[in-house]
Amino acid sequence: MKWPTYRTLAKRAESLGLNRLVRLVGSWRGLLVLTYHRIGDADQCEFDRGVYSTDEASFAEQMAFVRSHFEVVSIDDVVRRPAADWKKRQAVLITFDDGYIDNYEIAFPILKRLEIPALFFVTSGFIDQRSISWWDEIAWMVRKQYAGASDEEVDDAIVEIVENYYEIPEAECEAYLNRVGDDAQTGRYSDASPVWMTWEMLREMAASGMSFGGHTVSHPILTRTRSGNWEHELTEGRRRLEEELSVDVQVFSYPVGNPDCFSADLKQQTARHYRAAFSCYGGVNQGRGAGNWDRFDLRRWPVYGPMRQFHMTTTWPQLLN
Ligand SMILES: [Zn+2]
Structure with a gap:
């Protein structure tokens, strides 16, 4: 007999209602970081529809779900809490990458209403150049x-x-x-690209408790870029955010964020300018190993798909890599 895979088991668990039961007990401890790109109606978009994480109604449903089932944390919590603090928590951090205008128009009002302090990784050149x-x-x-x-x-x-x-x-x-x-x-x-937020929008978000992280100036895949350019991409993106928003930018996310999009050298260089950096290829930062977290490869889940998929991701993040 062939044993079913964890993925199959997790799917069955959802259909049997087992996920609901597991959520009561909690199948994981630690920090689950969710990543969004665009929110809205992809069918109307003349640009890349593949970067839509979900639509407005589902996003509102997902945030309400996170609010009622987990402890929602801010990036300040992540940076400041000692490792022992994560052992028993089921904490979720909401993040967005790139700086799309629907983050302001659609996601921000929902986040504000639910008092969720999300973290926005913004590519400064997109905002400055409208490229x-x-x-x-x-x-x-x-x-x-x-x-x-x-x-x-x-x-x-x-x-x-x-x-x-x-x-x-x-x-x-x-x-x-x-x-x-x-x-x-x-x-x-x-x-000029019409899809980016403006500095004015970002300032309004900062004033309402949202946080910001570096995501380079021009969004190159850094491991395919001359390492001589890394310094500029790491520091200038951060400098522009701090200058325009009067905030302290402490963390960074690697463009694209797959395992081959950053290296040991890049992590080392990133560590000279930031307190932590995030990848984006799934997984959960497990509470029991919090003392050994690689702070320059903090794990994130890119959110896609229907609500059923979201329930699975948040119930079994340690299994569905
Ligand atoms: Zn990005």
Whole structure:
């Protein structure tokens, strides 16, 4: 007989109502960090729909769920609490990456109403330059190229081209985007990107208790960037946030955040400027090992999918890597 995998077990647990029971007792202890990118109606978006974590109604439901089942913490709690403090807690930290405008328009009112002190990792150059991200630009070009094709075909093409982009060295990125624009007969996207928050919005969020973390100036995958550029990306992004928002920026998240998007060298350099840094490939920071947490690879879960998926993630984060 073949034993079912943990993943299968977790899915069955949800359908049998076992997750509800487990939540009463708690299957994990420690710090679970959830990551969101965009919130809203992806179907209306002419840019990358793959970065939508969920829609407004589900986000409100998820935040209410987190509020009633776990201890919601701020980044100050994470940075200041001693390791022994995490042993018995079921703490959740809500984070957002990049600086999308729906974070302000949709998520912020919900967070404020529920008094959830979320942490926003903001790419300073997106706010300053209003420049388009590579993934949004690829999606825009391909969507125009395949106008009339099914959503599924277009999304598949976008995923393939974005995934190829991940693999190429930084020096070839511009040529690659030029080629995609030529193939699509759209050329490159030349307008200011309408998808980013403004400094004014971010200041309002800061005044309401939201926190901010560094997420570079231009959102490169740092391990594919010359290490000579790391210092600028690490420090200038932070400097702009502190200057515009009058806040203390203590933490950083690696762009994309997969295990191959940071290295031992990068972690060391990051540690010279920040008190902690977050990855984004799943897992939970286990309470019993809190004394040994790698503070420059604090684990986060990117949130996607329906509410059932959210229940599984928050009930069994240690199993679903
Ligand atoms: Zn990012």
